[in-house]
Amino acid sequence: MEKIVVVGANHAGTACINTILDNYKDKEVVVFDANNNISFLGCGMALWIGKQIAGAEGLFYSNKEILTGKGAKIYMETKVDCIDYDNKKICATDKDGNKIEETYDKVILATGSLPITPRIEGMELENVQFVKLYQNAAEVIEKLKDDSIKHVTVVGAGYIGVELAEAFKRNGREITMIDCADTCLSGYYDRDFTEMMTENLKQNGVQVVFNEMVSKIVGNGKVEAIVTDKNEYKTDMVVLCIGFRPNNELGKDSLELFRNGAYIVNKRQETSIKDVYAIGDCATVYDNSIKDTNYIALATNAVRSGVVAAHNACGTDIQSIGVQGSNGISIWGLNMVSTGLTLEKAKANGYDAITTEFEDLQKPAFIEHKNEKVKLRIVYDKNTRVILGAQMASREDISMGIHMFSLAIQEGVTIDKLKLLDIFFLPHFNQPYNYITMAALTAK
Incomplete structure (x- = not known):
């Protein structure tokens, strides 16, 4: 055998x-x-x-x-x-x-x-945490039973860092989130989308710190502060989420x-x-x-x-059809999903990339209950018109929409194919000329 x-x-x-x-x-x-x-x-x-x-x-x-x-x-x-x-x-x-x-x-x-482990002073201090395995999360939750841990600093503003910033705030702690980049979620969204999430974090009480590099963690046995190249922040726990x-x-x-x-x-x-x-x-x-x-x-x-x-x-010849990196996040009701390349990444990969975007209510204006705006951006190649990426944000659950764009990237669909795509309409769900149709119709 x-x-x-x-x-x-x-x-x-x-x-x-x-x-x-x-x-x-x-x-x-x-x-x-x-x-x-x-x-x-x-x-x-x-x-x-x-x-x-x-x-x-x-x-x-x-x-x-x-x-x-x-x-x-x-x-x-x-x-x-x-x-x-x-x-x-x-x-x-x-x-x-x-x-x-x-x-x-x-x-x-x-x-x-x-987890990527930074080579900085103070890594051995108590309450310097990683969150990767079940045991890591269990240890953090056990420590949070200690009311003296009032402030948590999250290092890293990617998906995990942003999610943990919300989690610790919901747990009753004061939160600082630090990243050396100039925005959050930059690997998945263009700046106008990342700024939406940054503002969402601020409105919910997270202190957001960008463009600062952590240089050391200080304390007498336990964490007492975290020091960057520009400032020092008092804190009781440091959670490192700088990547894997x-x-x-x-x-x-x-x-x-x-x-x-x-x-x-x-x-x-x-x-x-x-x-x-x-x-x-x-x-x-x-x-x-x-x-x-x-x-x-x-x-x-x-x-x-x-x-x-x-x-x-086991002997059955099957090949992967490839991936688009489809992903999503939901923080205090702000839902963001993306697939494929951002405009910045598309240009970095040699594409002559441009975007088309549209923002509108999810449902007709006469639907007054739970009818939120949706923001859509589609990245595509200016010459071939092929779709390269898409980003969506709303307080509605618009997550299923990104699957269509994932398939479009996989199959090499052009932006023009979306202009007359058969998208159903019912006021309970959407608009007859919805943001997908309108973004395609207004593409240059």
Whole structure:
């Protein structure tokens, strides 16, 4: 019986393991994971910290018992020390120090990503926190039972930083959010959208600090202040959210790497070594918006990559159709979604990019109850007219609209194709000449 070893059992790994177990009964599946839990939904940590959900129980969708019940052999709390790719052998150590060896026919790396740790003074102080794993969130929540922690500083204004700023504020703390960039969410939105979110944070009591670089954290045993290149801020806890890096420890000396250290894979999730696959945050993706290899760490991408790798490792030829980096965020009722490239990113990737945009009420003006404005921006190539990206913001739930733009980028649809697109109308939902139609019709 062919043996497939999966190293890592979070989103990508779990999707991969389930796909093999559910579809290929002739395969032996062995799993290694260094953690003591499986399938934790990290996207729910901010909701947990912010007391918007009752607890962490619903943030797990699988466990060791479920997977072993399907026939997998699971090593939990077991760290893989090395992989001998030439002899197809894995060496690991469990929590009791026991050495384990497993051979494989094929191996799938799902080692995920690790928080970027800044090299600054004061990192060893109590109440300097990362929020990545279940244990990290649980530790933070336990510490927040201490009423002396009145102020929390979040370092980083990406998705996780913004979500945690809201979460800690909802938890009753005073919040400062610091970033060296000049705006928040800059990787996903153009400036007029990011300014909407910045103003939203300010209106809800978050102190927003941009264009400042953290230089050190100070305190006597515990955090007392955080120092930037321009100012000092008194605080009781520092939460670092400055990004993640691919966890490539097991293959960095053997496999071909992307510029950020991720394993380079093809559309079958195959690495540069035969019978070795990589999935999730440790691997690259094919980005349809730039028509090239890229790194986009999202849980949705991880799950899809796990499914693709599982089928290919088991002999079924399936290729990824690529991704657009579709994403979304909701902070104090302001909903923002995007896909593909911002205008700035499109130009940086060599496109002669321009935009068309439109802002209007979601429903006809005579609908007076719960009828909010929607802002839409579409980025497209001036010469080919092909859609490259889209951004939407509203206090309405407009999230489903971004799926159409994701498909448009995937399929190379032009902005002109949207002008007479058959979009239904009903006053309960939208306008007859809605913002999508109008943005397309007014495109240059």
